[in-house]
Amino acid sequence: MFNTGDMTSVDLNADLAEGDTLTQRDLAVLDAVTSASLACGFHAGGPAVMRGAAAACVERGVVIGAHVSFRDRQGFGRRVVSVEVPQLIDDLVEQCRALAVEATAVGGAVTFVKPHGALYHQMGVDPAIANAVVESLVRLDLGVLVAQPDTVVFHQARAAGLEVVAEGFPDRGYLGDGRLAPRHLPGGMVDDPDVAGRRAISMVRRGGVDAVDGAWVPIEVATLCIHGDAPDAEVTARSVRASLEADGITVGPFLASDASDRSGHGRRAPTGDP
Numbered sequence: 001m002f003n004t005g006d007m008t009s010v011d012l013n014a015d016l017a018e019g020d021t022l023t024q025r026d027l028a029v030l031d032a033v034t035s036a037s038l039a040c041g042f043h044a045g046g047p048a049v050m051r052g053a054a055a056a057c058v059e060r061g062v063v064i065g066a067h068v069s070f071r072d073r074q075g076f077g078r079r080v081v082s083v084e085v086p087q088l089i090d091d092l093v094e095q096c097r098a099l100a101v102e103a104t105a106v107g108g109a110v111t112f113v114k115p116h117g118a119l120y121h122q123m124g125v126d127p128a129i130a131n132a133v134v135e136s137l138v139r140l141d142l143g144v145l146v147a148q149p150d151t152v153v154f155h156q157a158r159a160a161g162l163e164v165v166a167e168g169f170p171d172r173g174y175l176g177d178g179r180l181a182p183r184h185l186p187g188g189m190v191d192d193p194d195v196a197g198r199r200a201i202s203m204v205r206r207g208g209v210d211a212v213d214g215a216w217v218p219i220e221v222a223t224l225c226i227h228g229d230a231p232d233a234e235v236t237a238r239s240v241r242a243s244l245e246a247d248g249i250t251v252g253p254f255l256a257s258d259a260s261d262r263s264g265h266g267r268r269a270p271t272g273d274p
Contacts, residue, residue, distance in 0.1 A: 009250035011223035017053035018044035028234035034253040037067035040095035043077025051102035069116040077117035092136035114146035124151035168221035170200035187212035197243025
């Protein structure tokens with residue numbers, strides 16, 4: 001959460017471009033959000049859908065991020081993959097540069113990184129994986145990481161001088177310790193758009209949300225994520241945005257969307273060049 005004058009503001013993001021083509025659902029979600037993490041080919045997507053999604057982001061003023069993952073298309077990036085840290089760093093850099101090529105071609109730029117699936121969860125608890133993520137951003141000279149607050153990678157990235165944008169998930173359930181509840185557990189997925197909207201307000205206004213067991217979980221947020229692969233993602237995105245704005249919360253990007261002002265606290269956006 002951040003402030004614009006006396007008004008509270010929060011970014012609304014979505015994970016997108018995870019199919020073989022850019023879908024109408026992707027476009028509808030993009031109409032509601034202010035930043036988007038685009039799949040970079042290792043768990044889903046490819047050059048054509050990356051370029052199409054980046055162009056749609058540029059058209060709407062949506063900030064572009066790299067949704068990097070383990071190399072796991074078969075498992076949609078939701079399986080932990082055993083990989084040496086140097087190779088993982090190379091894989092993450094490769095993905096960011098691949099997206100940068102497509103974004104640059106349509107007048108956009110990659111300005112932040114948000115890992116996907118198993119990589120996102122592992123970087124929160126595994127210092128070696130967290131270090132690989134941080135080192136990849138340093139190597140790219142890209143200074144903004146989206147991550148869950150109060151996790152291993154959150155603290156490592158801040159110690160390395162990166163800007164870390166704290167993320168909350170109104171369309172997912174939480175465990176009492178602040179971790180996301182597994183998808184298969186009751187309450188792990190929040191399918192009701194109205195409920196997701198109320199949870200988004202709770203995270204911004206009250207600084208937390210009820211866990212699946214009813215316990216209160218404090219959550220720092222500067223961005224809220226809508227999972228773009230959910231069946232009704234566009235409905236949830238619109239509902240969450242409408243709920244936030246009806247409560248007087250401004251929905252705005254955590255970074256400037258203009259390509260000339262995307263340096264990320266002194267760091268440049270990555271290009272397609274090594």
